[in-house]
Amino acid sequence: MKTIYTIKELQNTLSEARLLNQKIGFVPTMGALHEGHASLVQKSVEGNDVTVVSIFVNPTQFNDKSDLAKYPRTLESDCKLLEETGASYVFVPSVEDMYPEPDTRQFDYSPLDTVMEGAFRPGHFNGVCQIVSKLFDAVQPDRAYFGEKDFQQLAIIREMTKQLKYHIEIVGCPIVREADGLALSSRNMRLSVEERENALKISQSLFKSTTFAQTHTIAETQHFVEEAIENAAGLKLEYFSIVNGYTLQPVSEWEETDYIVGCIAVFCGDVRLIDNIKYKGI
Numbered sequence: 259m260k261t262i263y264t265i266k267e268l269q270n271t272l273s274e275a276r277l278l279n280q281k282i283g284f285v286p287t288m289g290a291l292h293e294g295h296a297s298l299v300q301k302s303v304e305g306n307d308v309t310v311v312s313i314f315v316n317p318t319q320f321n322d323k324s325d326l327a328k329y330p331r332t333l334e335s336d337c338k339l340l341e342e343t344g345a346s347y348v349f350v351p352s353v354e355d356m357y358p359e360p361d362t363r364q365f366d367y368s369p370l371d372t373v374m375e376g377a378f379r380p381g382h383f384n385g386v387c388q389i390v391s392k393l394f395d396a397v398q399p400d401r402a403y404f405g406e407k408d409f410q411q412l413a414i415i416r417e418m419t420k421q422l423k424y425h426i427e428i429v430g431c432p433i434v435r436e437a438d439g440l441a442l443s444s445r446n447m448r449l450s451v452e453e454r455e456n457a458l459k460i461s462q463s464l465f466k467s468t469t470f471a472q473t474h475t476i477a478e479t480q481h482f483v484e485e486a487i488e489n490a491a492g493l494k495l496e497y498f499s500i501v502n503g504y505t506l507q508p509v510s511e512w513e514e515t516d517y518i519v520g521c522i523a524v525f526c527g528d529v530r531l532i533d534n535i536k537y538k539g540i
């Protein structure tokens with residue numbers, strides 16, 4: 259695996275693959291890699307001739323600057339995991355290379371980006387679209403891989419890809435969980451032993467709610483999860499929304515659509531965790 263530090267070097271390197279008509283798979287990340295990222299890289303390695311993984315902690319998507327400062331940076335172990343997983347190139351650009359001047363572009367994918375994360379983290383998805391579009395321009399992949407844990411991000415990236423007419427197949431990959439159910443996240447490494455124990459209630463409540471949902475209304479299921487989190491030690495619910503999986507808008511009847519997902523954001527101490535569960539659908 260080769261480490262590449264600049265867009266220019268990346269493009270020179272990939273031009274050879276393109277000349278040979280090789281398929282390029284791309285996995286954008288912010289580092290602090292775990293088995294969830296490894297599953298995206300594996301999928302890309304299986305489906306493409308060349309796999310590029312970017313590691314870039316993107317400042318423009320952090321609405322809370324202390325969150326940016328605390329974001330874990332573990333380049334050495336990240337490269338080890340990528341090497342083992344079979345990535346061809348790891349792209350580690352500088353902020354100056356990605357943002358030679360401030361990016362003033364505004365991305366508006368309303369109503370996808372106005373609810374849930376969009377409502378609680380103003381500007382977050384604008385920053386995500388800024389960096390992902392820049393990375394797409396730099397890598398020009400055939401396929402790009404994103405985790406379904408960031409359910410809303412995946413929907414917005416799909417919409418951006420469509421609207422900006424990128425010829426890139428967006429591949430969504432299932433959430434990877436610890437054996438006890440906690441969704442893998444780079445932020446988990448910031449949890450104390452006690453917080454890690456408390457955080458487990460998030461996935462447990464979501465799993466239990468799928469059984470509950472079979473015999474209850476959406477409003478009752480919503481209340482079931484909210485109550486479980488509010489009564490759990492050390493957790494603070496930011497939102498739990500049961501939404502149409504295509505439009506991300508709240509639903510009120512199970513019959514409304516064939517794709518229904520429950521999305522949650524919870525503070526565990528000062529670590530903000532997200533997760534989601536599918537009630538109905540593809």
Ligand code: PAF
Nearest residue numbers: 286287288316386389408
């Ligand atoms: O999901 C992430 O890690 C980030 O939002 C992404 C897509 C790499 C953009 O910085």
